[in-house]
Amino acid sequence: MDLSLSAEYQALQAEIRAFLATHGHKSPKVGGGRKRPDQKTLDWQKTLLEHGYVGRTIPTEYGGAGKKPDVMEAAVIASEFARANVYAGLTNQGVSMLVPTLLEVGTEEQKRAYVGPTIRGDIIWCQGYSEPGNGSDLANAQTKGELKDGFWVVNGQKIWTSSAHYADMMFLLCRTEPDKPKHEGLSYLLLSMDSPGLDRRPLKTMTGRSEFNEVFFTDVKVPETQILVGRGKGWYVANVTLKHERSMIGDAGKMTARLEQLIKLLSVTEVDGVPLIRQAEFRDRLLRLQGEVIAWKAHNLRLLTEAAQGIESGVKRMIVKYGGTMLGFRLSSLAVDALGSAGRNDAGRKRPSYRAGCRGALPPTPPEGAALWAPAKGSGPWNRLIWLGVGGACSMVATNEQAPPTPNQ
Numbered sequence: 510m511d512l513s514l515s516a517e518y519q520a521l522q523a524e525i526r527a528f529l530a531t532h533g534h535k536s537p538k539v540g541g542g543r544k545r546p547d548q549k550t551l552d553w554q555k556t557l558l559e560h561g562y563v564g565r566t567i568p569t570e571y572g573g574a575g576k577k578p579d580v581m582e583a584a585v586i587a588s589e590f591a592r593a594n595v596y597a598g599l600t601n602q603g604v605s606m607l608v609p610t611l612l613e614v615g616t617e618e619q620k621r622a623y624v625g626p627t628i629r630g631d632i633i634w635c636q637g638y639s640e641p642g643n644g645s646d647l648a649n650a651q652t653k654g655e656l657k658d659g660f661w662v663v664n665g666q667k668i669w670t671s672s673a674h675y676a677d678m679m680f681l682l683c684r685t686e687p688d689k690p691k692h693e694g695l696s697y698l699l700l701s702m703d704s705p706g707l708d709r710r711p712l713k714t715m716t717g718r719s720e721f722n723e724v725f726f727t728d729v730k731v732p733e734t735q736i737l738v739g740r741g742k743g744w745y746v747a748n749v750t751l752k753h754e755r756s757m758i759g760d761a762g763k764m765t766a767r768l769e770q771l772i773k774l775l776s777v778t779e780v781d782g783v784p785l786i787r788q789a790e791f792r793d794r795l796l797r798l799q800g801e802v803i804a805w806k807a808h809n810l811r812l813l814t815e816a817a818q819g820i821e822s823g824v825k826r827m828i829v830k831y832g833g834t835m836l837g838f839r840l841s842s843l844a845v846d847a848l849g850s851a852g853r854n855d856a857g858r859k860r861p862s863y864r865a866g867c868r869g870a871l872p873p874t875p876p877e878g879a880a881l882w883a884p885a886k887g888s889g890p891w892n893r894l895i896w897l898g899v900g901g902a903c904s905m906v907a908t909n910e911q912a913p914p915t916p917n918q
């Protein structure tokens with residue numbers, strides 16, 4: 510197997526390295542993503558757009574670089590930014606989920622209105638799918654949209670809406686055809702979060718942060734044209750978006766960084782004077798996880814090879830969300846076990862509890878500041894990865910979806 514890059518991609522690699530050497534110092538911190546981008550992040554995004562390192566394949570008329578899709582180019586760019594530990598651009602729900610949806614199914618007017626401002630970070634989106642009575646059973650959404658005098662009048666409630674507390678717009682799944690079977694009764698609307706009658710209420714999670722919200726709609730008016738594809742086509746559009754959401758959630762690139770953090774954590778955490786990494790139970794779990802991370806990387810290289818050859822990976826690609834989040838779960842579980850009571854949900858944000866709650870004789874201060882609390886810089890405490898498997902479809906449901914059809918189906 511020859512894993513070396515061809516001359517064409519080596520040239521791209523050299524170009525990116527030169528860019529990073531000149532401009533890399535202007536990059537914001539890697540990570541974040543759960544707050545509104547600040548000016549530094551927006552300026553950096555603009556620089557990346559100008560050089561074609563984000564929005565690379567988006568047509569120029571919508572604000573991208575207009576290059577032809579090339580999975581190897583994308584992989585080289587991602588790997589060079591990761592290698593230099595430089596922020597590779599916004600990956601929020603608008604950029605990673607709505608923009609590809611608009612490019613796939615949006616009207617010309619919708620693409621022109623939203624793609625450019627979204628990839629620049631000027632419009633922040635949130636996803637209005639889940640409701641108190643429907644999560645995995647997404648097609649059962651009950652929030653109503655009634656067409657009256659040129660407007661969709663929306664009433665109901667969404668929940669677990671990430672980023673809604675600072676988002677400008679929402680892509681919303683609502684029931685517009687109550688008389689039709691449930692999958693045919695939904696529509697997909699684009700609406701302003703400042704619409705009169707819309708009320709956002711942040712929810713505090715077990716990590717102590719507020720990254721989710723409840724969103725209430727009371728006679729919220731959405732112009733009739735703010736619909737994607739058409740009436741009753743919401744289930745189809747929602748699944749176009751979910752396809753992109755699930756690839757984003759199971760990102761393989763982060764696993765190696767998390768494993769490295771875990772190795773450091775087990776090396777500096779001692780019980781009875783012995784680092785956990787030297788204790789059989791922890792060492793055994795760590796070695797198994799190391800094997801899994803290597804296998805996960807190999808799986809992703811296989812997908813990359815297939816994509817480069819134009820092969821449709823089917824079920825092999827669908828396991829990315831499930832496999833990635835479950836591996837994240839196991840890595841995080843080992844970290845939380847090592848941290849003992851200091852690994853409790855809110856401890857990652859409180860430095861004093863690092864010492865007060867630790868199970869063993871830790872150094873007086875965390876050797877690398879608070880970094881060991883987070884699996885990758887800025888990506889939140891270990892605990893967050895434990896429940897990330899729920900996002901974008903619970904793992905059990907994702908497993909069902911991935912089962913190959915039987916001959917009778």
Ligand SMILES: Cc1cc2nc3c(=O)[nH]c(=O)nc-3n(C[C@H](O)[C@H](O)[C@H](O)COP(=O)(O)OP(=O)(O)OC[C@H]3O[C@@H](n4cnc5c(N)ncnc54)[C@H](O)[C@@H]3O)c2cc1C
Pocket residue numbers: 635636637638639640643644645646668669670671672896897898899900901902903904905906909
């Ligand atoms: C980090 C994160 C971010 C999120 N962001 C958003 C967002 O921005 N917008 C949004 O709309 N939603 C968001 N969600 C919500 C998420 O999409 C839902 O939590 C998810 O779809 C599951 O729905 P539920 O919580 O109602 O659980 P339920 O559907 O009630 O599931 C509860 C349990 O029952 C099991 N179960 C359910 N149905 C089946 C079945 N058919 N077969 C086997 N087992 C089953 C599940 O596996 C699970 O264990 C987010 C969630 C997380 C964790």
